[in-house]
Amino acid sequence: VMLKDAVPVILLATVGSVVAGYVFGRVSLLALTRIEDAASSTVVQFAGTFAVWIIADKLGLSAIITIVVYAITIARTAPRRMSARRRVSTYSVWESAVFVLNVLAFVLMGLQARSIVGRLSGDGQGEAFLFAATVLAVVIVARLVWVMGYVALIRQFKRFDGEGQKRDAPTFRGAVLVGWCGMRGLVTLVVAIALPADFPGRDPIVLAAFAVVLGTLVLQGMSLKPLLRRLNFERDTSIDREVAEARVAIMQAALDVLS
Secondary structure, eight states, X not given: OOHHHHHHHHHHHHXXXXXXXXXXXXXXXXXXXXXXXXXXXXXXXXHHHHHHHHHHHHTTSOHHHHHHHHHHHHHHHHHHHSOHHHHHHHHHHHHHHHHHHHHHHHHHHHHHHHXXXXXXXXXXXXXXXXXXXXXXXXXXXXXXXXXXXXXXXXXXXXXXXXXXXXXXXXXXXXXXXXXXXXXXXXXXXXXXXXXXXXXXXXXXXXXXXXXXXXXXXXXXXXXXXXXXXXXXXXXXXXXXXXXXXXXXXXXXXXXXXXX
């Protein structure tokens, strides 16, 4: 297959996956808003997720991209349309499910990494480890550069437009923190594992994905607390402010009912 022939197919599948994920998400939202029972709502969410994956796979789309867009579409608007009782029940179930899936994904990745290293020859192992280390470095540096560039651009616009005060603009200290908090997890593992067994270069790709996930979790995760101390951020009072606003809203709702 020539590259010029493959690129349009890949672009079409990617765009189709994004559109399909958004459409499925909107349809699921219509169904979920009409279900009042918390248990039934959770079952519909699980069944809908599996159904979207199967349909996308049967249509020749990227099931992973479709599911990600589907989840983002629901997550952006579902909290405003669902009752608090259903949200609490749904979040607890999904947190447990995501935890189990993360554990299974890491176990499967560890088993595959061991077999991959065993299949590689002496020279091949060195090249594969170098490739994995390079990908890890590129991922970390690319996120830092992107976040720092974005913050610099936003600060320039605020300076030229005169919007807000200086303290309202994002700071470079915050950009360093956000850029360093780039831990990878389940999605990276799933994308690598989902590659067919006969895919060219699958072993180095899976090994690189494992290196990125493990490297970002260990390197960035363990250094996050010292970095926070070094940056010396002010105490975040946004939660206290949100709690106060919520209490005012509750009191106002109670007064409206009584009046």
